[in-house]
Amino acid sequence: MQIRNYCExxxxxxxxxxxxxxxxxxAFPQLDFLDEESGKAFFATQTYCAVADDNGTVVGLYILHPNNIGRCGHIANASYAIDSVCRGKHIGEQLVSDCLNQAKEHGFKLMQFNAVVENNVHARHLYERLGFVMLGTIPNGFLMRDGTYQNICLYYYVL
Incomplete structure (x- = not known):
């Protein structure tokens, strides 16, 4: 498995x-799907974007960007996506670890996750194992696909 900068x-x-x-x-707050054109623009606007390449097949990715602007622009944010047929193979751990290194290399001082869905236990365990600190929860902060609400957890990591 190679984590590398994405290409077109x-x-x-x-x-x-x-x-x-x-x-x-x-998991993701977005409601709108990407098409190839909007995806190309979306990924190009990130500070850094990487893929998990398994012998020439992309099986996951992450996006890295500022969490805020100006005086808070030193705080990074990221999102991770793994192909559903490849989950459970520790690809997420490789993506998160690489992302933390890239965030530091790009001058960020902290990584902050604003909305980790509370029942996303695999992601939460991974973040905590890697040293992220949970700040707290926001009740009913995430609208699930089935119309119910879940709490969201806020995390940070000092780079």
Missing amino acids: TDVPTMVRIWNEVIEEGV
Whole structure:
């Protein structure tokens, strides 16, 4: 498995994986799907974007960008997406670890996650194992696909 900077030929697979997470409706806040054109623009606007490449097949990705602007612009934010057929293979751990290194290399001082869905226990355990600190929860902060609400957890990591 290689974590590498994405290239334009990766975009169709990245869009498919990203949209799969949106469709599941249990992790990403986005409601709108990407198409190849909007995906190309979306990924190009990130501070850094990487893919998990398994012998030439993209099986996951992350986006890295500022969490805020100006005086809070030193805080990074990121999102991770793994192809559903490849989950459970520790690809997320490799993506998060690489992302933390890239965030530091790009001058960020902290990583902050604003909305980790409370029942996303695999992601939460990974973040906590890697040293993220949970700040607290926001009650009913995430609208699930089924119309119910889940709490969201805020995390940070000092780079």
